[in-house]
Amino acid sequence: MDKSIKRVKDIHPKRAGKIGDQPGIIKIAPDAVKPTINIYSYNEKELVTDKGTDIKVILDQLKKCKDHDHWIQIKGLGDAALLEDIGEHLKINPLVLEDIANVHQRPKFDEYDGYLFGVSRLLHYGRNNELVNDQFSALIKDNILISFEESHVEYFEAVKTRLAASAGSIRKLGPSYMYYALTDTILDRYFELLAQVGDNLDAVEDRLYRSADKTVMYETQQLKRTMIVVRRASWPERDKFNEMLRSDNPLINPGVKVYLRDAYDHVVQIMDMVENYKEISSSIMDIYLSMVSNRMNEIMKVLTIISAIFIPLTFVAGIYGMNFAKVDPVTNKVMPDNMPELYSPQGYYYVIAAMLFIALVQIGIFWKKGWFSKL
Amino acid sequence: MDKSIKRVKDIHPKRAGKIGDQPGIIKIAPDAVKPTINIYSYNEKELVTDKGTDIKVILDQLKKCKDHDHWIQIKGLGDAALLEDIGEHLKINPLVLEDIANVHQRPKFDEYDGYLFGVSRLLHYGRNNELVNDQFSALIKDNILISFEESHVEYFEAVKTRLAASAGSIRKLGPSYMYYALTDTILDRYFELLAQVGDNLDAVEDRLYRSADKTVMYETQQLKRTMIVVRRASWPERDKFNEMLRSDNPLINPGVKVYLRDAYDHVVQIMDMVENYKEISSSIMDIYLSMVSNRMNEIMKVLTIISAIFIPLTFVAGIYGMNFAKVDPVTNKVMPDNMPELYSPQGYYYVIAAMLFIALVQIGIFWKKGWFSKL
């Protein structure tokens, strides 16, 4: 489990471009991948799909499927021209296009004149178990939903399956339902992520009670930071659903509101879990720190008991290791006062007995102090 | 008392089903128990009961008792078909049915077109003293209250007794009163749970002052987590009663409002107790940690006093254990400067006296520093 908990590095959102640059200029990050476009045109009767890499395929499809709703899924943001073409064709404010390209937006939901713009964060554990924090943004205009993702990873398999299979709400309720379906799928991933965090916390806590070592601190901190990332992504998400619920924009199909309320409940549940896991992390850290203190106490007790017992005994042995002379080697004068114990026939036994007595008294004292039981 | 405080494991709410699944699909948890149905049809004059396991018994009873109010108690959620039948018969939104089956909802109260939906958490200590956190949900439509519980444990014995015995409000005020009666019974359990937590905290604190050991930390943390679970269940409960009080939905009998206000007071009292117990937990942990520090100090003082007294004495003994020769064994040259003390007739007594003096001076210094009194 240890190795699965990676250091959660924070992405430092830098505004691309130079300080004081004109707003509304699309700045493509140097590591952005080239876009691929999937178009899903659907109504209650049929589903027409196409794919491509530039604006032409979109325009063709829009012309071809006049009485369909469209979901244009763009994966990869590495082509400023495509964004500009879309902006021009759909008359999107350049500030919005800038936000789409600048992948450090907080989740938000803005209503513009004639279209809607929403941002969410795609959170999940990546291939190497690192926390991925991608941007998902979407435009709703007329009967079109255009979604933008940072990478080519496939998030919305399930939505595509439902779109192909069912003739249910997803085919009927237009682009705002599609937007809900995509966002709710993103939230499903949050639940998955949180379940994994929960399992990790459980494993850390198990280890805490079994054999606490210093990775406990490190891993709990990493999990706590994951929580912080999820919280930063989900708090504005709640405001977003709130605004969508209260909005009377005709682009939001009234039939979608009941689903939005359901998604709102999911966000609240996510936030609730995050707070809960943060409290559990704190509790683990408190227990861990008190364990470190207790272990220190135990170590000190061992040292103190051994020292307290043997240091006085060693002193006694040292006394009788002194060389005070009974007889002066030069004058042969007898000095009977010098260490007479050494010349007593049972002196050795008496000293050993005295040492045993001292040791037992001390053990008794420590026993009474309760030092032999653990703190 | 120790063994009664179990580790409070968090249930990690997972959304059943796969990511991106269509909303409104009822997903039955694999460990869900099969439902049993109890029907209580009552008016001021009589109480008619029936029981069964499928929708048929409900439909029969509804047909039979036309001018009664009905409480349909469903225990166990392991039958998707039953939920679907109920949904179809009462025209319930599939999203609501999904919430009933997915037992990780936060308490909430939603008004739908023609019916009401409420969720609460059933908290209590289970058979093995573990914290049980089940879901209770209820639908109010026309003169019917349908309640759903996760397990077959009987919570509402007292309500049933009142229903059978009394001809009071419970028989008169319709399904919204019945909903109040059930929810208030759930809150009664919270009080019971909190009283137990309070007793445990008292016991832990008693132990803290009597013989603090490291279980104090562990148990206080478990109790704190229980508090967190209760808080997560009761905070939204307060919002729920608030919404019910402010609602003018005809499904809520105005005569029930005074009871709802009473229940609201109970929730506020529960939240107040939870905050109080959390502060007491923190206080216990603070005292415990300061005790650990003090104990460390005491241990160190014992070590230091003993070391400080005996190490210098041992050094003195070591001095007079040195073998500097007064007479060279080979040349027989006399060296009177080598350790003349050893050849003084009272040398031994002088050294013992000097050692005593050193020891007394040190004891005096430590006494003055106050190290013999406890910190």
Add this chain to the structure above:
Amino acid sequence: MDKSIKRVKDIHPKRAGKIGDQPGIIKIAPDAVKPTINIYSYNEKELVTDKGTDIKVILDQLKKCKDHDHWIQIKGLGDAALLEDIGEHLKINPLVLEDIANVHQRPKFDEYDGYLFGVSRLLHYGRNNELVNDQFSALIKDNILISFEESHVEYFEAVKTRLAASAGSIRKLGPSYMYYALTDTILDRYFELLAQVGDNLDAVEDRLYRSADKTVMYETQQLKRTMIVVRRASWPERDKFNEMLRSDNPLINPGVKVYLRDAYDHVVQIMDMVENYKEISSSIMDIYLSMVSNRMNEIMKVLTIISAIFIPLTFVAGIYGMNFAKVDPVTNKVMPDNMPELYSPQGYYYVIAAMLFIALVQIGIFWKKGWFSKL
């Protein structure tokens, strides 16, 4: 001062009766004392008093004094029949009567149809210096104020004196002024309690700087808990006065509002003091804990200095206590390389000098490190 700070045990509010019991049933706590009734009927001209133990004395007095205002003071809640009689006579909702008998209510102020109901907490240090937390509740209906107290302790001596003496507002402004007068007297007690807490905190802090021992922690925690109890009692008190100020219920004499605003200011002042004392408690605990750390440092320094000086010296003495033979006792072979120092005429003095030198160097190092000054 030490003995005056008692452990603040929390009362665990338990709802009397069984779980799921019918609401509105009066449950008398087993240790409730029997009620005594004092009736004060007053108008600008006269004050008529009577006393008794049952409803009869109340009804008599009400009949006798038709154009008076009445304060019916009931001390002791051990008689369910009395509460029921009052409830029946004044048409009080059974839920309110239940709240009067169940003495764990939070302060609140509820307006019912035709009467008002208020709850406060009576806090003071009891006979054995323990914190008493009794319930005070009151009903205002027509020209009657009925107050209920848990015990026979006399709180309102001063109010009674004013009632007897003055012909001021207390005789003119009716039961809502009387309610204000009683509540403000309760708040006066809070000030008294807080002053005592403040004195205790001062004493603890004095002791902290003079001779910190581990009671500091314990007592500060107890005082902090007292603060928590006061805060729990005063926060809802503020809401109460706010509601009364904003209410246009005819039972609240408009002339009383200016007094209520004054009482509101008192509550805010109490809350302010509580927060202040809580911050002082935290500060005392922080200083105490840093003192414990410092003391530990000091102890360790003593140990380290003494060990560091004498352990090397003892080693040197140990060296010259070794018995490497200059002359083999069997073969009489001379081995001049074995410990020649022992056979040098001034060897002893050189060694003593070397030891002194080592000791001085070490003392010098520790001096430079600043270990002889206190941290």
Add this chain to the structure above:
Amino acid sequence: MDKSIKRVKDIHPKRAGKIGDQPGIIKIAPDAVKPTINIYSYNEKELVTDKGTDIKVILDQLKKCKDHDHWIQIKGLGDAALLEDIGEHLKINPLVLEDIANVHQRPKFDEYDGYLFGVSRLLHYGRNNELVNDQFSALIKDNILISFEESHVEYFEAVKTRLAASAGSIRKLGPSYMYYALTDTILDRYFELLAQVGDNLDAVEDRLYRSADKTVMYETQQLKRTMIVVRRASWPERDKFNEMLRSDNPLINPGVKVYLRDAYDHVVQIMDMVENYKEISSSIMDIYLSMVSNRMNEIMKVLTIISAIFIPLTFVAGIYGMNFAKVDPVTNKVMPDNMPELYSPQGYYYVIAAMLFIALVQIGIFWKKGWFSKL
């Protein structure tokens, strides 16, 4: 700098008088000083001043200067009769007079029928560098501002100078401007106080990095408490200015509003600084505590290194200090197995070499562990 940071003792506000006393009774604190009265009557043309100690001088001046605005400055509250006279003459509610005399009010601003009442706290470092927390209150009625201060210390020299010199706003905008001018002068003192606190914090922090001793903790705590006092004084001050800004009371000259907004900005700036200094205090304490821990670590390392090196060496020396006999002194039996090392010609050198080796290995280990560099 040390001596300049005094222990910040909290004044424990006690309501003068007995519990349950009638409200609106003026209770003079026993240590209140006798009042002196300064009257400043001014209009755009002239400034007339007078002084005295009783109500007569006020009435005279009011009669004499009919078309002036008046600032009546009363310093000292030790005369209940004066307050009563003012109350009677200006028809002030007794509760307000009680608040003026009871010098523990929080800052507030109350509108009464026909007059305004405001309270502020006068905070400054007193003569002995102790924190003084006096009460300033003021009444605005018609064209009169009466201000009350607790002591004879002169706060408003600058205002008086402006009043005498300028014919600016202060002479034109009436008593509400005068109230603003006085309050803003009080806020100026807060800035002065905070600047001093800031300097002290800087000095403490300098000392922390130069030579941390335990006064750091004590002084930081005292400065933190000063911050708490300022915060308690400034928070309600903000509400006060807010209320004055929103009020449309004719007693507040509309031309003063722009000044009140300025003063409001000052209060917000003060609160901002207080929060800032509190964070700096916490940061200092965190650094200090981590320094104590580090120092402990360093001490322990010294002890451990010295002990770990010399204790094994001393043991080796002890081994060769044992007296196992090669020749039995009684039987003269030769026992060649007993400590043959002692009789090896180079035994002594080998042992010394072995000891050196052990010591070097240990030093090497500690070096590798990095114990010789500081933590």
Add this chain to the structure above:
Amino acid sequence: MDKSIKRVKDIHPKRAGKIGDQPGIIKIAPDAVKPTINIYSYNEKELVTDKGTDIKVILDQLKKCKDHDHWIQIKGLGDAALLEDIGEHLKINPLVLEDIANVHQRPKFDEYDGYLFGVSRLLHYGRNNELVNDQFSALIKDNILISFEESHVEYFEAVKTRLAASAGSIRKLGPSYMYYALTDTILDRYFELLAQVGDNLDAVEDRLYRSADKTVMYETQQLKRTMIVVRRASWPERDKFNEMLRSDNPLINPGVKVYLRDAYDHVVQIMDMVENYKEISSSIMDIYLSMVSNRMNEIMKVLTIISAIFIPLTFVAGIYGMNFAKVDPVTNKVMPDNMPELYSPQGYYYVIAAMLFIALVQIGIFWKKGWFSKL
């Protein structure tokens, strides 16, 4: 990296001038630099620039370019006369001029009769890597924007370039767009600053895991304080944009609102990053402190293991170093009970074996306790 993290000294805002001074007096700080004036007059067709040091150049340009918008950039506040001239010419309230000169204002946005006034903080790392916190204020009146900066450092290079080059919004939307452009450039600097803080935090954390030393604490604290400074600057900035968005003042061109909303998003993103970095700082400090504790534990374990093993062995060696005599040197009496082990032929080997046994048993115990693995 170490040296790049400077101690963040707080500027203690002192109100210039004396306590109680008349409001609206311009007080120039003694270290204020002399102003230089740049004027940019622009419309869609042309850009006319001029520069100078006094009011004359402004008046000339205003007269010359009647149908242009003007940006008057004043760098340096060291000339009270200039401020007064501007105030007189544009009829600005003296309180506003005072705020411009007193460079410790919080960010704010005030609407006055006929003009707008805004303040922001210019935050960046200065030449010596110290945190610079300058004031930027601006007046918008008619078609004029006057901006005031504290120093001669050039912040708005990019804006000037855009103004010269583009004929875009900056030339069309008037002074409110210019105000937005300047403020947004300031916010761009915040992002730059935060990116640097983020990099520093990363570097500190790397060092924490690689080789934690006590600079970690110091640097984390400095970065935390930088965060506090940014937070204090950005919180009121958010309110500012909020007010501007909600304002319907004709001086704010409606076409600018969409840009203001964008800037608002930037502020929220900055605040979000600040909170995030504060949490990371706390996490670093927690890990650091737990590392210090762990290191202490490790040190103590080394000491305890070595002491516990060698102290008893030294005692045993001390025993056999005692000089109890087998034969009395004076009487030649044989005392066979005195230390017979010394005269056993294999005594030495037995003792060495016993010592080895003791040492192994202890090592075994410590091994089982897990002391040889790291905590």
